[in-house]
Amino acid sequence: MLKITVVSTRADALKEAFEGDMSCRVPADVELYFHSDSESLEDESLAAEIALGAPDVLAPLLERMPKLRWVQSTWAGITPFLECPRRDYQLTGVKDVFGASMSEYALGWVLAIERSVLSHASAKQWQPKIDRGLSELRVGIAGVGSIGSAVACAFTPFVREVRGLNSDGRSAPGCNSCFAREDRLAFAEDLNVLIMILPDTPATDGLVDAAVLDRLAPGAIVINGGRANSLDLSAALSAKASGRLKALVLDVFQDEPLGDDDALWNTPGVYVTSHTAAPTRLDSIVKVFLDNLQRYQKGDALQGLIDFDRGY
Numbered sequence: 001m002l003k004i005t006v007v008s009t010r011a012d013a014l015k016e017a018f019e020g021d022m023s024c025r026v027p028a029d030v031e032l033y034f035h036s037d038s039e040s041l042e043d044e045s046l047a048a049e050i051a052l053g054a055p056d057v058l059a060p061l062l063e064r065m066p067k068l069r070w071v072q073s074t075w076a077g078i079t080p081f082l083e084c085p086r087r088d089y090q091l092t093g094v095k096d097v098f099g100a101s102m103s104e105y106a107l108g109w110v111l112a113i114e115r116s117v118l119s120h121a122s123a124k125q126w127q128p129k130i131d132r133g134l135s136e137l138r139v140g141i142a143g144v145g146s147i148g149s150a151v152a153c154a155f156t157p158f159v160r161e162v163r164g165l166n167s168d169g170r171s172a173p174g175c176n177s178c179f180a181r182e183d184r185l186a187f188a189e190d191l192n193v194l195i196m197i198l199p200d201t202p203a204t205d206g207l208v209d210a211a212v213l214d215r216l217a218p219g220a221i222v223i224n225g226g227r228a229n230s231l232d233l234s235a236a237l238s239a240k241a242s243g244r245l246k247a248l249v250l251d252v253f254q255d256e257p258l259g260d261d262d263a264l265w266n267t268p269g270v271y272v273t274s275h276t277a278a279p280t281r282l283d284s285i286v287k288v289f290l291d292n293l294q295r296y297q298k299g300d301a302l303q304g305l306i307d308f309d310r311g312y
Contacts, residue, residue, distance in 0.1 A: 002030045002297075005045045007053035007061065008074060010282065011036040014052075017286040025290045027297065050296070052289055055080035062086045070296055072289045074280060076147065077227060078306055079200045087308050094288055095304040098278035099150025105251075105277040106151050106195050106223055107158075110134065113221055113247050134158040138217070140165065140191040142184075142208065143198035143226055144172035145312070147278070151195060163187055167203070167310075181207065188215035193223070200227035201311035210235040213244065223249040225277035240269055251277040 008014055011034045018026060026032070033045040038057045046065050051058055052072045059080035062068065070090045071081070078093050112118055115131050137159040141148045144164035152162045152174030164172045165187045169180035179187035184207060188194065194216060198204045209232040213222070222245055224231050239245045250264070251273045264270055292302050306312065 002027070002050065003044070003048040004030060004032050004050040004052065004293075005041065005048035005065075006032060006034045007036075007038055007041070007051065007057050009036060009054070009057070013282050014286065017282045021283070022286050022290060027293070030293075050293070059084050062089075070292075070302070072292060074285050076278070077200055078312075079227075081306075082201075082308065082311055090302055091306040091308070092292055092302050092304040093306055093312070094280075094285060095146045097281070097284045097288060099147050101278040102147050102197060102225055103151045103154035105225060105273075107154050109223055109249050109271070110137075110139075110155075110193055110221060136160050137192040138163070138190055139193040139195065140187055141175070142187075142194065142196045142230070143204075144175060144178065145197070145199075148195075148197040149173040149175075151197065159193075163191070184208075184212055185215050188212045190215070190217045191220060192217050193221045196222070196224040196226045196230055198226040198230040199312040200229050203311070204230040206230070206232050208232065208236075210238070213239045216244070218244060219246040221245070221247045221249070223251075225249075225251045228252045228254045237267070237270070240267070245269070247271065249273065251275055 006014055015034045018032060035041055035045060038061055047067050048065065049067050050070045051065065051068060054074050055078050058071060062084050063086065068089050073093050076094050076098055078091060081091055114134055116129065120127060138161045139155050139159050140163045141152045142165040144152060144166050149172045152164060152172060155162050156174050161176050162174055164175035164178040165184060166172065166178060167181055169178050169183065172178050181203065196208060198207060207230045213235055222236060236248055240248050247269050249271045252275055256275060258264065258272060264272055295302055
């Protein structure tokens with residue numbers, strides 16, 4: 001019997017997803033153990049060969065699970081696993097699940113700002129101002145993996161140009177051109193919108209700093225829907241205060257949740273979206289896991305395999 005331990009604060013909902021439409025896909029030789037927190041695991045669960053769950057609750061268990069051979073993260077990000085020394089197992093992240101929701105988030109915010117949706121919605125008098133719209137915008141996507149490429153494709157029909165930024169400048173779907181990280185200043189030149197969907201790795205620490213922000217077009221919009229480490233928040237706030245940026249949309253922060261007394265809640269032109277850009281759909285996570293489980297049992301390569309050295 002193949003033992004699989006599921007650890008998540010949403011364990012009950014995950015169990016329902018497994019027992020619902022996906023029940024027909026769970027192999028008969030599989031035993032699933034569901035836990036809502038890492039403290040409730042019994043010896044049988046700790047002896048599992050496979051684990052599914054969020055990195056923040058699973059990573060502390062790695063050293064207590066000697067038979068573990070594969071971990072499926074329920075997040076796109078996997079930083080807590082990278083902070084653990086253990087490397088003798090396969091780690092897979094979630095791919096091709098968050099692209100649609102991140103695209104809706106990014107496109108929705110650009111439309112809201114560029115078409116003055118927010119100001120019109122709160123207007124108390126007639127506002128006949130004509131907006132420039134999206135057709136002349138240069139949009140840059142920092143981090144064109146599976147999620148970033150989906151965002152790029154969503155913007156392509158509406159804007160003048162879409163640029164991508166990745167580790168080596170390889171081409172990506174939806175992008176007119178792509179730049180390597182070392183060419184980040186050329187990538188940022190005259191962008192009207194910068195959308196950040198970068199992973200949390202040492203290579204992305206402070207990638208979008210004052211030098212990058214200074215290259216953006218005056219009145220640019222910066223949206224961070226990736227990880228907080230990649231944005232120099234102090235530099236971004238300075239750029240907003242000076243008028244260099246029109247708006248700063250922040251979904252992620254180094255410490256979450258953001259405190260109720262944090263000044264960002266009341267900073268004009270700064271919009272805090274409480275880590276809601278790309279919510280996790282549990283049915284999609286279960287489907288990804290079961291697809292990979294089939295591959296695992298056949299001895300095939302797993303989808304979304306993480307390179308521990310690269311961090312994604």
